[in-house]
Amino acid sequence: MQEQIDALIHGPQYATPQAEKDARLAPLLRTLCRDVADRCPPYRRFLDHFGGDAESWHAPADVPPLPVSMFKQFLLSAVPPEKVVRELRSSSTTGQQPSRITVDKTTAFRQSRALVSILKEHLGKERRPYLVLDAGDVVAAGDSLTARGAAIRGVGNFASETVFALDRTGDGGLVANWERIGDFFARHNGQPVLAFGFTFMVWTQFTMEAERRGANFHASDAVLLHSGGWKKLASQAVSKEEFNRRTAAVLGTQAARVLDFYGMVEQVGTVFVDCPCGNKHAPAFADVILRRPLTLQPVAVGESGIIEVLSVLPSSYPGQALMTEDQGVLLGVDDCPCGRKGKYFRFTSRIERAEIRGCGDTFAHNRELR
Amino acid sequence: MSVLRITAKGTEPAGESLGPLIERLRQHRDRLACTPVDRLLALFDNFAGRLLRDPRTSRLEGAMFLSAWLRRSNLEQLLALNLGGNLAHLDGFVPQGRNYLAAKPHGLVAMWMAGNVATLPMFSLVPALLAKNVCLVKLALPDPSGMDQLLAVLAESEAEGLRGVDLLDAVAVVWFDYHEQRLNEEMSLAADATLVWGGTDAVRAIGLLPRREHCIQIVFGPKYSIGLIGRKELENDAGLESAVAAIVRDVAIFDQRACSAPQTIFVERSDRRSLRQVGEIFAQQFARLPAKPDLDAYTASRILNVRAAYALDASKDVIASTDGANWTVCMDRGPSLKEAVQSRTVFLTEIDSWQDILPLLSPKIQTVGLALGDLDESLRFAEAATQAGVARCVRPGIMNNYESPWDGKLLVSQLVRWVTLKP
Structure with a gap:
């Protein structure tokens, strides 16, 4: 097998x-x-x-x-704790339990190789300068890793050099470092480069902010991979086509080189990339x-x-x-x-709940009743 | 168009304002007030017969019950209970000792309906019309889900001196997006009484709308219903099977979305039958139901989640249909109310005694489907449960039968103003 x-x-x-x-x-x-x-x-x-x-x-x-x-509800592990090399966690919203995924050496190796195999078919074999549209602390060393961290590391297998485009602010937020971003594109002008980020962060921290600044990086050979939910963008009435078009315009590349991939922390390594x-x-x-x-x-x-x-x-x-x-x-x-x-x-x-569910739409609220 | 009007002829755009509709309703107030209640009862009785014969309405979910409910004998009983035994109060002053007493309409009743039960608007509309109020009814969804067909059959109904089509002059059924604050305010400010059916968000939002000082508010808010099977019932083979069959019918109707549909079924521990065995009886009864016509992805996802959670947990158990997300019986121990999943998903919870669930009961609990197998015990339970806030304790099989009182309210008595004459 x-x-x-x-x-x-x-x-x-x-x-x-x-x-x-x-x-x-x-x-x-x-x-x-x-x-x-x-x-x-x-x-x-x-x-x-x-x-x-x-x-x-x-x-x-x-x-x-x-x-x-x-x-999120159960720790579903098929290996003893000493065999776990990494615990992956989903990025949970406030009050929600994150998913916890226990990864052993074999699974980790396969996940890493698998992602490389998939991306090779979309990007080619060559390593290239890698701009991460996120902050460096997301991939900080440790036994556990978030979905974001795992994806950044996975795509990082194609990196000849890695630059993190965002900085952490004092209140824990993120802000683009335009000097660093400008320097990255200037140093690799005319070369194939790879960028990666989570969809909403790419849109809010990079695309919209760059548009506001009138920036265009002339990176005609850039490929941007992005992943993550469309919910927030959909609520801002941003379609996938608009996202691709405007983000590509900021990079200075074609919209077809902005690639969304579907994946989840519960199946790291298995991603479904746009053709x-x-x-x-x-x-x-x-x-x-x-x-x-x-x-x-x-x-x-x-x-x-x-x-x-x-x-x-x-x-x-x-x-x-x-x-x-x-x-x-x-x-x-x-x-x-x-x-x-x-x-x-x-x-x-x-999958969203229907907005109108009627008078039977109530929760048991055990705590409230006790 | 912001407003859609649902009439006997179908759905039509009705402009950007409710003003013209409200004005027309007001013009018909006096004519409705002059209509004897006997004629209204006769018309609804005629409607009751027609709606079961008419192919447009006979297959609507809940049509059979609606027809029985609309019968003159039932509505007379309902009015008698609501009006202190004398229906004549609705037609004018009735001597009361040396004085006189009458039940007058509020005027215009604005109704915000929930979207979970197709026939629900009729259970508000008919009491309001019997109380001789003109009615502005807002449906939850743009799809009238059979309300247009019910209006069509009502329009064709007849009784001596009253035609359905004329009675409907006193009714406007509309839909507009619930986010339309301007229209919601217009509706609320036109009302002499508001009647709201819905979940927490809807009830809260409508409650915050501006109202005139005299306007009364009647709310049928979110509720949760349960079942209770007692030890004695478990020891009676035939009784248990028919009780379970009846609970399953209560679960299936309106796809378990009504506030009166049981979600958690408490089962007293018995040496005779394990919880698993009781679960299997439920499973057999569910398997006999016709398949559901459809299921939304959200509910399907919740069903799959709860099935998996009960299978993964060693202290719980689950039996589920093998042909998709049709029905699910979850089993565990210890008294607690489970979050409603709906769509034929029940939680059987084993308890030592019905006393164990008393701390869980509150005004949030609407109906208890009671199968204790002993009248004295049922009375003891009902005393304690209703004291805690429960609105109804009824035998399984009739949990969703809309009746008066409902949620502790005698609706018609709230839809009239009691007025006096002391000559």
């Missing part, structure tokens, strides 16, 4: 037709899930309730997906399934559904099949005009 997983990580990422991919992934997922369940009693109980006989899982869609929010057509594809070692809310069956092409992500990277926690809290639309299978094989989809939104 190890060899098969490694082969998928190191091989071409978007060359396998979906049917062949299903046939490769299903037995790996079966073995991995059973193996993790043997070492993680809560996940064993989950599979006992919803998995049935793993032998009956003929396709990746047969693996029961674990809701991603369970990593030149603006669609997201699953890499060879992973898959995506969009499910109908009521039947939970996979949607047909053209239909919207809840996004499930599958990956054979993790072996230290039950992250093989995760039901996200996002929605997307399945655009096709094996026939994206970009030439990549497999399913391709677009993220549409976080």
Whole structure:
């Protein structure tokens, strides 16, 4: 199994037709899930309730997906504490528990290699100057790492030199250091450079502020990768097209070189990067399934559904099949005009509650009642 | 267009202001006040029969109950309870010893409806019309969800001396975006009484709107309902099965979104049956229901989360439909109220005795579906529960049956002004 997983990580990422991919992934997922369940009693109980006989899982869609929010409620680890090399944490909003993901040496290595494999197909092999649109303390050394930190480090595998564009302010906020940014682009004028940041921070700290200053960095060979939620941008009525166009204009590059990727801390290494057509594809070692809310069956092409992500990277926690809290639309299978094989989809939104739920919409509020 | 008007003929744009509609309603106040209550009862009785025969309304969720509720015999009973036994108070002064007493309308009742139950507006509209108020009804959603069809059938209803279409002159049903502060204020300031159905946010926001000094406010706010199965019921095979079947029906109607739908079901510990066995009876009953027509992604996500959380936790248990997010039975121990997930998701919670849940009861609890299997014990529980704030204790199967009183209120008695003559 190890060899098969490694082969998928190191091989071409978007060359396998979906049917062949299903046939490769299903037995790996079966073995991995059973193996993790043997070492993680809560996940064993989950599979006992919803998995049935793993032998009956003929396709990746047969693996029961674990809701991603369970990593906020439970510490779901399949390795003893001494084997944990890093604990990944989601960036939680106030009052919310962050996800906690325990990563052992094998998983960490695979995650790192996998991200490199994916990005290689989008960026090429060469290392290049790397501008991080974030502050350096996000990747400070330690046993735990946030989602932001993990992504910055992962993309950093392509760096020949790393510069952090933002500084921490006295009150814990972030502010762009324009002198440092200007110097970065001036030193690498005419060269391919790589920039990375979280979507909302790129927009507020970099794009809008640079526009206000009338800045244009003339970095025609720059690629900007960004990730993170669109919720805040959507609330400001900023579309993906507008984000790409205006950010590219500030950089001095084409909008097609602004690449969004979909990923999460619960599946570090498995990212779904925009292709030149603006669609997201699953890499060879992973898959995506969009499910109908009521039947939970996979949607047909053209239909919207809840996004499930599958990956054979993790072996230290039950992250093989995760039901996200996002929605997307399945655009096709094996026939994206970009030439990549497999399913391709677009993220549409976080799953939000309907605003009007009526008089039965009340919480139990145990604390209030006691 | 800011305002949509929902009429018997469909939905139409109604301009940027509620002013013209309010003015028309006011013009019809006197005519409605002169309509004898007997004619109104006869018209609603006719409507009750039609709505079950008419294909436009017969399949609406809750149509069967609405029809039974609209029958003359039921509404007469309801009015008698609300008006001290004498319906004639609605038609004018009635001798009361040496004096006279009458029940007059407030005038214009502005109603903000919740979006969870399609037939809900009728349960506000009919009492307000019986009390001879003209009504401005704001629906929660632009899709009238059957209200247009109900208005169409009501418009065609007839009784001696009164046609439905004429009665509807006293009604305006509208929709506008709830963020439209100007329209909400216009509606509130036109009202002599406001009637609000909704969750916390809606009730709070509407409560802050400006009102005229005399305007009264009637609120049916957010509530939570529970079930209670007693030890004696658990030891009676046939009784238990029919009680569970009835609770499951209460869960299924309105997709468990009504404030009267049970969410947490407390089960007294029994040597005869384990909690798991009770859960399996629930599962069997849920499996007999027809599949849900649809489910939104948010609720589906919550269902999947709660299923997983109960499966991962060694102290809990869960049984769920294998054909998607159809139904879910979560099981645990220890008295607590679980956050409502809705859409056929119940939490069975084992307790030693019903006494254990008394500290959880408060005015937030609307209905207890009571299956204790013993009348004396039911009375003891109901005394304690209602003292704590619970509004209703009813047998399973009728939890969602809208009745008077509701949430502790006799609605018609609040929709009239009691006036006196002392000659």
